[in-house]
Amino acid sequence: xxxxLLKSGSGWLRGYTVGYLVFIYLxxxxxxxxxFNDGIYVAFPMSGFTLQWWAEMxxxxxxHKALWNSLAVAVPVSLISTTLGxxxxxxxxxYRLHGARVLTGMFTLPLVTPFLILGIALLITFNNYxxxxxxxxxxxxxxLICVPFSLFVLLSRLExxxxxxxxxxxxxxxxxxxxxxxxxxxxxxxxxxxxxxxTFTISFDEFLLAFFxxxxxxxxxxxxxxxxxxxxxxxxxLALGSAILIVTVFIVIIAELLRRRGSTRPKGQAI
Amino acid sequence: xxxxxxxxILDVSKHFGAIAAVDSVDxxxxxxxxxxxxxxxxxxxxxxxxxxxxxxxxxxxxxxxxGEQMSSVPPYRRxxxxxxxxxxxxPHLNVFQNIAFGLRKDRxxxxxxKARVNDALSLIKMESYGERKPDExxxxxxxxxxxxxxxxxxxxxxxxxxxxxxxxxxxxxxxxLELRQLQKAVGVTFVFVTHDQEEALTMSDxxxxxxxxxxxxxxxxxxxxxxxxxxxxxxxxGTMNVFDGSIHARDGDSYxxxxxxxxxxxxxxxxxxxxxxxxxxxALRPENLKIVDSLSSVAVxxxxxxxxxxxxxxxxxxQVYVQLEGSEQALVVSIQNQDGAAxxxxxxxxxxxxxxxxxxxxxxxxx
Numbered sequence: 001x002x003x004x005l006l007k008s009g010s011g012w013l014r015g016y017t018v019g020y021l022v023f024i025y026l027x028x029x030x031x032x033x034x035x036f037n038d039g040i041y042v043a044f045p046m047s048g049f050t051l052q053w054w055a056e057m058x059x060x061x062x063x064h065k066a067l068w069n070s071l072a073v074a075v076p077v078s079l080i081s082t083t084l085g086x087x088x089x090x091x092x093x094x095y096r097l098h099g100a101r102v103l104t105g106m107f108t109l110p111l112v113t114p115f116l117i118l119g120i121a122l123l124i125t126f127n128n129y130x131x132x133x134x135x136x137x138x139x140x141x142x143x144l145i146c147v148p149f150s151l152f153v154l155l156s157r158l159e160x161x162x163x164x165x166x167x168x169x170x171x172x173x174x175x176x177x178x179x180x181x182x183x184x185x186x187x188x189x190x191x192x193x194x195x196x197x198x199t200f201t202i203s204f205d206e207f208l209l210a211f212f213x214x215x216x217x218x219x220x221x222x223x224x225x226x227x228x229x230x231x232x233x234x235x236x237x238l239a240l241g242s243a244i245l246i247v248t249v250f251i252v253i254i255a256e257l258l259r260r261r262g263s264t265r266p267k268g269q270a271i
Numbered sequence: 272x273x274x275x276x277x278x279x280i281l282d283v284s285k286h287f288g289a290i291a292a293v294d295s296v297d298x299x300x301x302x303x304x305x306x307x308x309x310x311x312x313x314x315x316x317x318x319x320x321x322x323x324x325x326x327x328x329x330x331x332x333x334x335x336x337x338g339e340q341m342s343s344v345p346p347y348r349r350x351x352x353x354x355x356x357x358x359x360x361x362p363h364l365n366v367f368q369n370i371a372f373g374l375r376k377d378r379x380x381x382x383x384x385k386a387r388v389n390d391a392l393s394l395i396k397m398e399s400y401g402e403r404k405p406d407e408x409x410x411x412x413x414x415x416x417x418x419x420x421x422x423x424x425x426x427x428x429x430x431x432x433x434x435x436x437x438x439x440x441x442x443x444x445x446x447x448l449e450l451r452q453l454q455k456a457v458g459v460t461f462v463f464v465t466h467d468q469e470e471a472l473t474m475s476d477x478x479x480x481x482x483x484x485x486x487x488x489x490x491x492x493x494x495x496x497x498x499x500x501x502x503x504x505x506x507x508x509g510t511m512n513v514f515d516g517s518i519h520a521r522d523g524d525s526y527x528x529x530x531x532x533x534x535x536x537x538x539x540x541x542x543x544x545x546x547x548x549x550x551x552x553x554a555l556r557p558e559n560l561k562i563v564d565s566l567s568s569v570a571v572x573x574x575x576x577x578x579x580x581x582x583x584x585x586x587x588x589x590q591v592y593v594q595l596e597g598s599e600q601a602l603v604v605s606i607q608n609q610d611g612a613a614x615x616x617x618x619x620x621x622x623x624x625x626x627x628x629x630x631x632x633x634x635x636x637x638x
Binding site: 162164165167168169170171172173174175178179182183186187 | 324325326345346347348351352353355356357359361362363372373375376420421424
């Protein structure tokens with residue numbers, strides 16, 4: 001498609017497109033490139049190939065702990081915010097609620113509030129209620145910012161959803177609970193997967209709220225930030241960043257494959 | 272039509288805000304009947320059907336199905352099933368799974384389930400389609416899958432919301448017959464909603480004509496077509512020539528009526544008691560009107576002259592539009608195309624006389 005775009009575009013448009021792609025991807029590509037560079041300075045010319053930084057990164061005990069912490073936050077956060085988002089989206093699309101537009105607006109507020117302000121506000125709140133800072137408080141903060149994303153992904157999916165399919169399920173003898181699991185859930189599955197992956201990614205690399213709300217246990221972004229104070233650690237941080245990049249690309253590809261499978265599901269599915 | 276009132280709809284209303292979508296409706300539907308709710312869009316027929324299914328709760332009144340009060344029974348516990356207007360086939364399931372959907376609670380063994388679904392598939396003549404995905408089906412096939420999916424539950428009542436609305440004309444006519452035969456075969460009470468008067472006349476045992484939330488008339492297709500009691504029903508079912516008029520006098524078992532357009536005419540056997548001076552509507556079916564000329568010697572009780580203004584040729588018949596003298600109104604006359612009669616009428620602008628027998632003149636209350 002981009003080839004067609006390049007061909008059909010004028011010279012100016014072609015130059016702009018190439019420049020734009022370079023601007024987006026070059027900095028990101030530098031990450032893995034320099035993670036294999038035999039030297040601690042991130043500068044050309046590169047001095048040689050090494051796996052030393054990757055080995056160092058893998059061997060770092062603090063990194064393992066931080067990775068584990070991040071997963072321990074991101075997995076529940078994505079599940080909880082997708083559940084809450086689903087419930088909100090369902091309510092907004094099913095019922096003619098009074099003030100639905102105001103409600104939707106309220107849901108988006110956490111998105112436009114600067115995270116810095118949000119972090120301070122949460123910190124004050126938790127302190128007032130005597131809640132000790134921990135991974136739990138980080139998780140609460142992350143759910144707060146993830147629900148709106150989940151809500152919007154699922155709203156767009158549910159708005160195109162044919163309500164009479166749910167009515168058929170009720171008509172055929174299923175109560176609302178079973179109706180949800182046999183009809184609504186499988187049909188909105190691609191949206192649910194997209195929401196899970198999106199909220200997982202948001203929580204996984206969120207820095208500001210985690211910075212304010214974490215106690216002794218640091219998440220991966222906090223760990224990376226703390227490592228940047230030591231110049232000698234920079235290359236292994238690059239290796240870590242590359243690893244995260246690769247996993248992210250992998251997740252996006254899986255999500256896309258799942259989404260496509262969702263629209264043409266193979267036969268023999270249990271009923 | 273064995274025991275009466277299998278379904279009783281008693282003084283049922285449904286309000287959406289200030290609007291009464293259904294307004295104090297009383298209906299009795301018999302066991303095994305093919306019953307049509309007919310009316311223009313927005314007349315409340317679909318809302319009434321959805322109250323039978325349990326998707327809408329009546330604001331007032333009672334619905335009783337086979338002796339059971341339904342008002343507080345949710346849709347998933349009612350002995351009724353519904354075929355939706357867009358068929359609503361589950362896109363994530365194949366044909367077999369769609370039809371088997373409602374059998375989960377029966378906890379059948381795999382073999383029994385297969386047998387039940389295969390029976391349903393053969394009922395709709397789609398034995399080899401079990402593995403197909405919904406998007407591989409034509410409109411008619413989707414409709415039949417929706418039917419099988421509902422009928423496999425052995426409902427006491429099958430509700431159909433504009434069941435043929437999404438099909439093209441030829442398929443619709445074929446499905447009208449198939450539906451009718453299927454209903455006779457399974458013996459289930461069918462209640463169906465349609466805005467298509469021809470469809471209602473062809474398929475139903477009885478029809479309730481609805482307008483603005485109310486049921487105007489209930490009766491067999493021939494009752495409603497041949498002896499409508501209200502101007503709306505006369506107009507809505509088929510083509511009808513309707514004129515404003517008033518009762519001038521009574522003459523034995525017929526009335527003498529003054530009309531705007533036809534002049535003073537006689538109207539046949541009085542099925543209603545009108546008083547002198549009553550404002551009424553006078554109605555004449557196009558097929559009960561004849562062209563009177565010197566060649567033919569048809570006996571008529573009344574006649575009117577006009578100028579033939581237009582002809583519409585339908586193949587099996589033709590409609591002739593006659594501009595009446597001293598009136599804005601055109602009279603529609605239908606001619607059966609027997610031995611080319613319709614094509615011999617000729618085209619426009621000649622003087623013509625139209626006659627009728629007084630027994631075919633209908634008198635309807637209200638102007």
